[in-house]
Amino acid sequence: MNEFELIDRYFRRAPRNADIRIGIGDDGAVLAPSPGMEYVMTVDMLVEGRHFAVGCDPRALGHKTLAVNLSDLAAMGALPRFVLLAGALPAPDAVWIEAFMRGFDALAAEYDVELIGGDTTRGPRTFSVTAIGELPTGSALTRGGANPGDIVYVSGRLGDAALALAAAAGRTDVDAESLALLTQRLNEPQPRVALGVALRGVASAALDVSDGLTGDLGHVLAASRVGASVDLAAIPCADALRTKLDGAEREFALGALLAGGDDYELCFTASPAMRERIDAIGRALGLPLTPIGSITVDANLVINDERGTPLTALPRAFDHFS
Ligand SMILES: [Mg+2]
CATH class of the missing domain: 3.30.1330.10 (PurM-like, N-terminal domain)
Incomplete structure (x- = not known):
């Protein structure tokens, strides 16, 4: 042919x-x-x-x-x-x-x-x-609208795709049942279309997490000229990844969670006044929308560990030319 x-x-x-x-x-x-x-x-x-x-x-x-x-x-x-x-x-x-x-x-x-x-x-x-x-007209969500005091949210879970990829490459172990779901998340991600539409007039800024949270949230912070304080323990992830975060594979798990990429979840910011509306959107869509931190005046991304101590070195985001 x-x-x-x-x-x-x-x-x-x-x-x-x-x-x-x-x-x-x-x-x-x-x-x-x-x-x-x-x-x-x-x-x-x-x-x-x-x-x-x-x-x-x-x-x-x-x-x-x-x-x-x-x-x-x-x-x-x-x-x-x-x-x-x-x-x-x-x-x-x-x-x-x-x-x-x-x-x-x-x-x-x-x-x-x-x-x-x-x-x-x-x-x-x-x-x-x-x-x-x-x-x-005029209702597009952009990266540039985050304001100090806004809450930072992510939809779904982060790190699933990176965990699936690492398990497939033999770099970590995941039980078979979890792996099937994680692999589906890697190979057949569901775009958060209904969420994006529902967030018009609600979110102050938004983007999709394609290259990893630290890098992508960094784009919002740069465009909005603000910073953020994020709690590591609040970032939603698979139990299989959470377990590794607490053990010998912590460095790997931090990388998968914060810089793994291929998540295709939405990260967005919204005024605290929008909290109930956002909760209602999450319930209506059957999709967890998790607050993970807040926007700060100080133009840095700070990720606090489980004890509230800032991580000193943040894993780098996926670089398309590396
Ligand atoms: Mg994008």
């Missing part, structure tokens, strides 16, 4: 959404924004050997390729609407592409996201997704 036959077979589809004036098949897509709404756009790239392993499950990879982009839209408070997909493949392998698109399309259907364009080429396995979301 050549490139054009592959595109026809797996990518081309009739537009379902009235906002799509022209969909896949022309030189570009044409979108009509809804009145009073703004578009939010984000792009992300996944490279084999760098972001995903050689020989990984193509269906899960299709899911994750889209999920990481929807996570960025969620962090802005945007509702995902449209997506463009570009991929390089070493060979036009129809079975592999069919499985990849099955994972991609299943997540797209879950969020009613439409594929409106794409490109394929021969090359080292690489995927790039451009995702377009929508929100009411």
Whole structure:
């Protein structure tokens, strides 16, 4: 099968959404924004050997390729609407592409996201997704709005993906039952779309935790020109990781929890006056929203250990060029 036959077979589809004036098949897509709404756009790239392993499950990879982009839209408070997909493949392998698109399309259907364009080429396995979301004009959540006194929250749990990755590489041990769940969190993260939308007008700042808490929260602090004081014991994590935090693997566990990356949870700040609303959002979504600290005037990130003593060296965040 050549490139054009592959595109026809797996990518081309009739537009379902009235906002799509022209969909896949022309030189570009044409979108009509809804009145009073703004578009939010984000792009992300996944490279084999760098972001995903050689020989990984193509269906899960299709899911994750889209999920990481929807996570960025969620962090802005945007509702995902449209997506463009570009991929390089070493060979036009129809079975592999069919499985990849099955994972991609299943997540797209879950969020009613439409594929409106794409490109394929021969090359080292690489995927790039451009995702377009929508929100009411002026309601985007940004990194720059945190104020001293605000509470810092994270959704879900941190460190699951890093723990799964380390266990798979034989660098630590995790019981089989926990590992199955942790591995699913690594391979098929659920973007916190409903949370992002619910946080419009509630959170003062937000981002998704993709590279690890210390680095990502650091982006909020820099953009907002504030600092934060965070309690290590308050950061939600798997029991399997909490146990390691108290034992001989403490250094590893600190790294996984604070700088592991691939979490795709939201970290956000909000005025203490929003506490009850945030509790209600967490209950409505069935998603733990945990206060882990507060925003300070002093422009440093301080993480206090279980005894309230600041950690002297914070684990470094995932560096895409290291
Ligand atoms: Mg992000």
